[in-house]
Structures are given as C-alpha cells and as structure tokens.
Amino acid sequence: RKEVEQDPGPFNVPEGATVAFNCTYSNSASQSFFWYRQDCRKEPKLLMSVYSSGNEDGRFTAQLNRASQYISLLIRDSKLSDSATYLCVVNIGNEKLTFGTGTRLTIIP
Amino acid sequence: DTEVTQTPKHLVMGMTNKKSLKCEQHMGHRAMYWYKQKAKKPPELMFVYSYEKLSINESVPSRFSPECPNSSLLNLHLHALQPEDSALYLCASSQVASGVPGGELFFGEGSRLTVL
Numbered sequence: 654r655k656e657v658e659q660d661p662g663p664f665n666v667p668e669g670a671t672v673a674f675n676c677t678y679s680n681s682a683s684q685s686f687f688w689y690r691q692d693c694r695k696e697p698k699l700l701m702s703v704y705s706s707g708n709e710d711g712r713f714t715a716q717l718n719r720a721s722q723y724i725s726l727l728i729r730d731s732k733l734s735d736s737a738t739y740l741c742v743v744n745i746g747n748e749k750l751t752f753g754t755g756t757r758l759t760i761i762p
Numbered sequence: 763d764t765e766v767t768q769t770p771k772h773l774v775m776g777m778t779n780k781k782s783l784k785c786e787q788h789m790g791h792r793a794m795y796w797y798k799q800k801a802k803k804p805p806e807l808m809f810v811y812s813y814e815k816l817s818i819n820e821s822v823p824s825r826f827s828p829e830c831p832n833s834s835l836l837n838l839h840l841h842a843l844q845p846e847d848s849a850l851y852l853c854a855s856s857q858v859a860s861g862v863p864g865g866e867l868f869f870g871e872g873s874r875l876t877v878l
Binding site: 687689697698744750753 | 804805807818870871872
C-alpha cells in the first residue's frame with residue numbers, strides 16, 4: 654500500500670457543482686495533514702490544514718477520519734478558478750511530509 | 763506572492779557543468795527543504811535541514827549536494843548531472859519541523875532545470 658494515495662482523476666465538473674476528493678494514508682501515527690493546490694507549471698500552494706474536528710474555509714471543507722485513515726476535501730459552488738491539481742500531504746514521520754499523486758480537477762463552464 | 767525566493771528560475775546545464783540553485787526565506791522558519799518534481803508527478807522529498815543541520819537525506823545521489831549557510835539560505839550544488847535529473851526543483855520552508863502541527867510548507871516558485 655502506498656503511503657499516501659489519491660484518485661488521480663481527472664474530475665471534470667460543471668461550474669457551480671460540489672466536488673469531493675479523498676486521500677488515504679498508511680501510517681496510523683500521522684499527525685499533520687494538509688491540502689495543497691498546484692496550478693500548471695507553478696509551485697504547490699497551501700490550501701488548508703486539516704484538523705481532527707474538521708474545518709471549513711469559505712467554500713472549502715476538510716475532514717479527517719482517523720479510524721479509516723483518510724482525509725477529504727469538499728469544494729462547494731465550484732468556480733472556474735478552482736481548476737488545478739489538488740495534492741494531499743501527510744507527515745509520515747518527523748520532518749517528513751509526503752505528497753499524494755494529486756487529483757486533477759477541471760471546472761467546466 | 764511567495765516569501766520563499768529561488769534563483770535561478772530556469773537553468774540549462776551540460777553534464778560536466780557545476781552549478782548551484784539558491785533559496786532564501788525571511789519568515790524566520792527553522793526548517794528548509796529541497797523537493798524534486800517531474801512533470802505530472804508529485805514533489806519528492808530530497809533533503810531537510812532543521813535548525814541549519816541536515817536532518818534528512820532521502821538517499822539522493824551525491825551529484826546533488828545541499829548546503830545551509832544560515833537559517834535563511836539553502837543551496838543545492840549540482841555536479842555531473844544526468845539528463846534524467848531534469849525537473850523542477852522546489853525549495854520550501856516551515857516554521858517548525860513538518861512533523862509537528864503548524865509545520866505547513868511554504869514553497870518557492872521553483873528552479874526549472876534542464877540537463878543536456
């Protein structure tokens with residue numbers, strides 16, 4: 654099993670729709686979880702950290718399920734500007750953050 | 763705009779050249795990282811410096827040599843690279859070691875390296 658796994662997509666979603674991604678991780682001791690977005694030929698940028706109780710930032714909601722070892726990202730009322738690759742990032746040991754393969758999202762007008 | 767600055771943005775080098783990539787941050791972060799990213803792949807960790815000491819080397823070939831002159835600077839010295847080393851090299855920093863909550867990574871724009 655890979656340390657961090659994501660469905661690579663692509664997800665092609667109409668504008669205004671709701672879309673959700675999951676990311677599974679193998680190390681039950683992992684403590685830090687993040688979602689990054691990466692636009693084509695750009696650097697990854699932090700979208701949001703994921704907290705145990707779940708957290709929301711505008712149209713974005715992140716959840717953590719420790720029992721099943723996955724995190725999720727929900728995007729509501731999707732915009733064209735949400736088109737990007739979404740990277741799940743998990744610490745698998747001190748100082749070591751591992752990236753999932755990324756999920757490619759395209760929002761269709 | 764990113765607060766992690768990388769230079770150069772683009773670099774083309776031959777297999778016998780010696781070059782360096784540079785990274786600078788002024789956020790007071792105490793951990794700095796080099797990642798390598800190939801097209802359509804996620805970033806792969808290469809090195810981690812924590813409090814200016816090398817704490818992780820992900821079995822990177824010795825033709826890549828990192829250096830951390832101080833807490834704000836991180837270099838990656840390149841020598842005798844191979845064409846397959848062509849990639850985007852990303853520098854990142856974090857406030858504390860990334861295994862601890864609050865250790866979000868902040869990336870520079872990257873140095874796009876082509877080895878001929």
